[in-house]
Amino acid sequence: MDILIPEQRVPVLLDCDVLVCGGGAAGVAAAVSAARHGAEVVLIERWPRVGGMLTCALVNIWHRSDREKVVINGLVEEATQRAMAAGWGEAYPLPEGRHETHRFDPEGMTLVFHRMLDEAGVRVLCYTVAGEPIVEDGRLRGVLVDTKCGRRAIVARIVIDATGDGDIAAKAGLPFELGREADGRVQGMTMMYRLCGLDEDRLAELSADEREAIGECMLAAIRDGDLPPSKTAQPCGYRNRSIPNMCPVAGDPLDEEELTRLTVLGRERVFRFLEWWRERVPGFGAAQVEQTGFSLGIRESRRITARTTLTAEMVLGAHKQPDAIGHGIWMIDIHDPLGSGYTTWCDRGDDNIVPRGDSYHIPLGMCLNEAIPNLAVAGRCASSTHEGHSSVRVQTHCMVMGQGVGTCAAMALASGVEPADVPVADLQQHLRADGVYLEDVPGGV
Numbered sequence: 001m002d003i004l005i006p007e008q009r010v011p012v013l014l015d016c017d018v019l020v021c022g023g024g025a026a027g028v029a030a031a032v033s034a035a036r037h038g039a040e041v042v043l044i045e046r047w048p049r050v051g052g053m054l055t056c057a058l059v060n061i062w063h064r065s066d067r068e069k070v071v072i073n074g075l076v077e078e079a080t081q082r083a084m085a086a087g088w089g090e091a092y093p094l095p096e097g098r099h100e101t102h103r104f105d106p107e108g109m110t111l112v113f114h115r116m117l118d119e120a121g122v123r124v125l126c127y128t129v130a131g132e133p134i135v136e137d138g139r140l141r142g143v144l145v146d147t148k149c150g151r152r153a154i155v156a157r158i159v160i161d162a163t164g165d166g167d168i169a170a171k172a173g174l175p176f177e178l179g180r181e182a183d184g185r186v187q188g189m190t191m192m193y194r195l196c197g198l199d200e201d202r203l204a205e206l207s208a209d210e211r212e213a214i215g216e217c218m219l220a221a222i223r224d225g226d227l228p229p230s231k232t233a234q235p236c237g238y239r240n241r242s243i244p245n246m247c248p249v250a251g252d253p254l255d256e257e258e259l260t261r262l263t264v265l266g267r268e269r270v271f272r273f274l275e276w277w278r279e280r281v282p283g284f285g286a287a288q289v290e291q292t293g294f295s296l297g298i299r300e301s302r303r304i305t306a307r308t309t310l311t312a313e314m315v316l317g318a319h320k321q322p323d324a325i326g327h328g329i330w331m332i333d334i335h336d337p338l339g340s341g342y343t344t345w346c347d348r349g350d351d352n353i354v355p356r357g358d359s360y361h362i363p364l365g366m367c368l369n370e371a372i373p374n375l376a377v378a379g380r381c382a383s384s385t386h387e388g389h390s391s392v393r394v395q396t397h398c399m400v401m402g403q404g405v406g407t408c409a410a411m412a413l414a415s416g417v418e419p420a421d422v423p424v425a426d427l428q429q430h431l432r433a434d435g436v437y438l439e440d441v442p443g444g445v
C-alpha cells in the first residue's frame with residue numbers, strides 16, 4: 001500500500017555552499033577541509049554528537065603506517081595530535097612488521113571533532129536526519145530535513161553524502177552495490193562496550209598457564225554454545241576501560257527493525273560474557289559494563305557506484321592512481337557476514353595484506369559519479385567492491401577521502417566548475433600543503 005503525499009511548500013532553513021550529510025570520520029574531515037578552503041559549510045548529523053562509528057559505536061583504533069613509515073597524515077595527524085595532547089589518546093608502536101596503532105577515548109575524540117568543526121566555522125546541526133534529496137534538472141538542490149517545527153529544506157551548491165549508508169546518493173537515484181557478490185550479505189556487525197571494575201592487580205598475577213587455561217575454557221564454551229560466538233577469548237588481557245571487539249551479529253544494515261533486534265542481541269551477549277567471566281576469571285568478580293555502543297558497530301552498507309571502483313587487486317597490488325587524494329594501508333579485513341566472528345585479518349597470512357613499506361592510492365574517482373555532478377560521497381559508502389571496501393572502510397582512510405572531497409568541493413566553488421573538473425594536480429598540491437602524504441602519483445609532480 002502506498003500513500004500519496006500532497007504537494008507542499010517547504011521553507012528553506014539554511015542556504016550554504018557545501019552541505020555535508022553525516023558527521024562520521026569522513027563527514028567531519030570533508031566539512032572541516034571545505035570550510036578551511038573558504039566554503040560556507042553546513043553539516044547535519046542524525047545523532048547527538050559527531051564522530052559516527054568512532055564516538056557512537058566505540059570503534060577507537062586508528063592505523064596510519066605502511067608498517068615502515070606513517071603515510072596517512074593531514075587531518076588524521078591533526079586529530080591524533082589534538083587527542084594525544086589532551087590525554088585522550090595512546091600510541092602503541094607494534095612489533096616489527098606490524099601496523100602501529102593509536103587508541104582514543106571516544107568521549108575525548110567527540111570533543112576533538114566538534115572543536116575542529118567549530119574552529120573552521122562549520123555550522124553543525126546534530127539531531128538532524130538528512131531525509132529526501134531535492135533533485136532538479138540532474139543536480140542536487142539540497143536535502144529535506146524534518147525538524148521539530150516541521151519539514152525544512154537545506155539548499156547547497158555541492159552536497160557530500162558521508163552517511164556511511166549512502167542514503168542521499170541512493171535516494172537521488174545513483175546505483176549502488178550491497179554486500180558480497182554471492183548472497184548480498186554485508187560484513188558482520190559488532191556491539192562494542194567498555195569495562196570497568198576489574199581488579200587489574202589480580203589479573204596481573206595470573207600465570208601464562210592460567211591465562212591459557214581460561215582462554216581454552218572460554219573457547220570450549222563458545223564451541224558448545226554456552227557462550228555466544230566470538231573469535232576472541234583473551235579476557236585476562238583486559239584492563240579497566242578496555243573496549244573489546246568481540247560480540248558479532250549479522251544482518252541487514254538498512255532494515256531498522258532488524259537493526260534494533262541485532263542491537264539488543266549484541267547488548268545481551270555483552271552481559272552474557274560478563275556473567276561468565278565474573279564466575280570464572282580472577283579479577284572479574286566486581287567487573288561491570290561501563291558503557292555499550294550507543295549504536296551497533298556497522299562495518300558495511302551501500303557502496304555507491306562511482307567513476308572508479310576500488311578493488312582487492314588495487315589494494316593488494318598497491319596500485320597508484322593519477323587522481324590520488326591520499327594513501328591506504330589496511331588489509332582485506334572481512335568479518336564473517338554470517339556473524340561467526342571469523343575475520344580474514346589474521347587467517348590468510350600475507351595473501352590479504354598490502355606489501356610492507358608500500359601502500360595503495362585512494363582515488364578521488366571513488367567519490368565522484370557520472371550522473372549528478374554536484375553530489376559526492378565520502379567514507380565507507382564510496383565506490384568499492386566488497387573486498388576493496390574491507391580495506392578502505394577504516395577511519396583513517398575515510399578521513400583521507402573526506403579531506404580530499406571537501407577540499408575539492410571548495411576549490412570547485414571558488415573557480416565555478418564541477419568537482420570533477422577541478423584540475424587534479426592543483427587539488428593534490430593543496431592537499432600536500434595541508435599535510436596530506438601523497439607520493440608516487442603517476443604522471444604527477
Ligand SMILES: Cc1cc2nc3c(=O)[nH]c(=O)nc-3n(C[C@H](O)[C@H](O)[C@H](O)COP(=O)(O)OP(=O)(O)OC[C@H]3O[C@@H](n4cnc5c(N)ncnc54)[C@H](O)[C@@H]3O)c2cc1C
Pocket residue numbers: 021022023024025026027044045046047050051052053054057059060061062063128129130131162163164165167189190191192245296297298299378379380381393394395396398
Ligand atoms: C566493530 C567495528 C570495528 C571496526 N574497527 C576499526 C578499527 O579498528 N579501525 C578503523 O579505523 N576502523 C574500524 N572500523 C571501521 C570504521 O569504524 C568505519 O568504517 C568508519 O568509521 C566509517 O566512517 P564513515 O564516516 O564513513 O561512516 P560512519 O562512522 O558510519 O559515520 C556516518 C555518520 O552519518 C550519520 N548518518 C547516517 N545517516 C544519516 C542521515 N540520513 N542523516 C544524517 N546523518 C546520518 C551517522 O549517524 C554517522 O554519524 C570498524 C568498524 C566497526 C563497526
